[in-house]
Amino acid sequence: MTQLVEKRHVLCSFPERDDGPHDTKPIIHNIKFGIRATRDNAICGLAALLLMILLLGVMWPSVPGGGAEIAGVLYINLDRSVVRRERFLCDYARHPIAGLTPVRFPGIIPNTVDPPPRIGYGMLGAALGHLSVLNHIMQLDPNKWYLVCEDDASGRFSDLPALLQKTTRQRLLMPEINVINLYTHWHVPYGMGTRTTAYLVTPDGARWMEHVILSTL
Numbered sequence: 001m002t003q004l005v006e007k008r009h010v011l012c013s014f015p016e017r018d019d020g021p022h023d024t025k026p027i028i029h030n031i032k033f034g035i036r037a038t039r040d041n042a043i044c045g046l047a048a049l050l051l052m053i054l055l056l057g058v059m060w061p062s063v064p065g066g067g068a069e070i071a072g073v074l075y076i077n078l079d080r081s082v083v084r085r086e087r088f089l090c091d092y093a094r095h096p097i098a099g100l101t102p103v104r105f106p107g108i109i110p111n112t113v114d115p116p117p118r119i120g121y122g123m124l125g126a127a128l129g130h131l132s133v134l135n136h137i138m139q140l141d142p143n144k145w146y147l148v149c150e151d152d153a154s155g156r157f158s159d160l161p162a163l164l165q166k167t168t169r170q171r172l173l174m175p176e177i178n179v180i181n182l183y184t185h186w187h188v189p190y191g192m193g194t195r196t197t198a199y200l201v202t203p204d205g206a207r208w209m210e211h212v213i214l215s216t217l
Contacts, residue, residue: 068145068161068164068165068167068168069143069144069145069161070097070100070144070145070146070147070160070161070164070200071100071140071141071144071145071146072100072103072137072140072144072146072147073092073097073100073101073102073103073146073147073149073157074102074103074104074105074133074136074137074146074147074148074149075088075102075103075104075105075148075149075150075151075153076104076105076106076107076126076129076130076133076148076149076150076151077104077105077106077107077151078106078107078109078151079106079107081107081151084151084152085104085151087151088102088149088151088152088153088154089102091154091155092157095155095156095157095158095159096157096158097147097157097158097160097161098158098161100147102149105129105132105133105136106129106132107125107126107129107151108125108128108129108132109125110124110125110128112124119216119217124217126150126196127213127216127217130148130196130209130213131210131213131214133148134148134201134206134207134209134210135206135210137201137202137203137206138203138206138207138210139203140203141203142202142203142204143202144202145164145200145201145202146200146201146202146206147160147198147199147200148196148198148199148200148201149197149198150196150197150198152197153182153197153198155198160182160200164180164200167180178201178202178204178208179199179200179201179202179205179208180199180201181196181198181199182197182198182199182200
């Protein structure tokens with residue numbers, strides 16, 4: 001007659017009467033089996049992790065925004081703002097992104113005398129200018145990033161590819177990251193929540209930004 005001792009797992013069986021030494025072989029056997037099973041599971045888990053990393057390495061560049069390449073520089077500038085245009089281009093030329101020449105998008109002067117009261121006439125024009133650029137970006141390579149600047153943006157543009165590369169880990173964990181704001185210390189209670197002097201954006205991010213901007217107009 002035997003009874004089973006169980007604590008999460010049945011380890012062994014032993015005689016009901018405690019009148020002699022217990023046979024410990026079943027315990028030792030089960031412990032060895034448990035160690036072997038744990039080791040095998042760990043090896044399988046490690047192999048699965050390595051396979052996942054390999055697959056991510058292969059697939060990551062094809063995920064929208066998954067790459068780390070800036071494929072274009074676009075800036076917004078009113079036709080009449082010649083001095084601001086020249087200043088932006090001179091500043092960019094000091095620290096350019098290798099291989100990329102800024103493409104100008106004409107700023108838009110609203111043709112309304114009654115802009116939304118929440119944003120005013122000037123910000124309405126800025127919003128329309130950004131919408132024009134964003135609509136263009138939506139048609140471009142979904143795996144690339146694009147730099148959008150207003151004509152008063154300045155700084156070391158040449159540092160941006162390395163900065164984007166440094167965000168790879170965060171973007172791997174959060175693939176929905178598709179806009180990176182680059183310059184502002186302002187906070188506004190509507191729209192993007194901040195200024196849009198310069199930002200990196202993917203085509204998916206451009207669609208999201210268009211939705212947010214339109215919701216404020």
